[in-house]
Amino acid sequence: EIVLTQSPATLSLSPGERATLSCRASQSVSSYLAWYQQRPGQPPRLVMYDTSNRATGIPARFSGSGSGTDFTLTITSLEPEDFALYYCQLHWTFGQGTKVEFK
């Protein structure tokens, strides 16, 4: 069973700063990794699929990269609406989440 470990658990940043979120798999995996954003009281929203493809309506400040066991979601310049929880997912498994909070 593949385990996805996200780090850090919490990222404290200011608007305009760069956010780098990590998702590490317990073994080498395919590139089908996805990322979701969840705002309070809302369902998850697909942000990135197949490691580096932005979902419909996701702005260009979001990018994804990685291979093997290490994957990254980058937000180049945080907007107020980007402060939320982010989960990575591969097949049946979700990571435990990273919270991007206001510093």
Next chain:
Amino acid sequence: QLQLQASGPGLVKPSETLSLSCAVSGDSVSSNIYYWGWVRQPPGKGLEWIGSIYFSGSTYYNPSLKTRVSMSVDTSNNQFSLKLTSLTAADTAIYYCARHSAIRHTSGWTPLDFDSWGQGTQVTVSS
């Protein structure tokens, strides 16, 4: 525009069976492209995939829940359903229904990304 709407009882007693439905509009559960799944989120915790179903009736369930889960699809009413038996307080969560694609292989299929989610329905297990 695709919409998924989960519905259910809200409050269920321990040891009882939970029954949830997800009504789909803007797409057909008979699609031969997409699959339909359930994901839950306990209060203050992360996401847990419960299981998924294809229009043909083919299912995959989370191994940790497999003995208590069953799913079905109702193509005439364009909805799919979840049953979870022998409930405990640990089953208290928001239950989301979602659509996803999958990789097909000779022995079955494996989920890919969940591209559309319903708003979720709160389920509390308490006497």
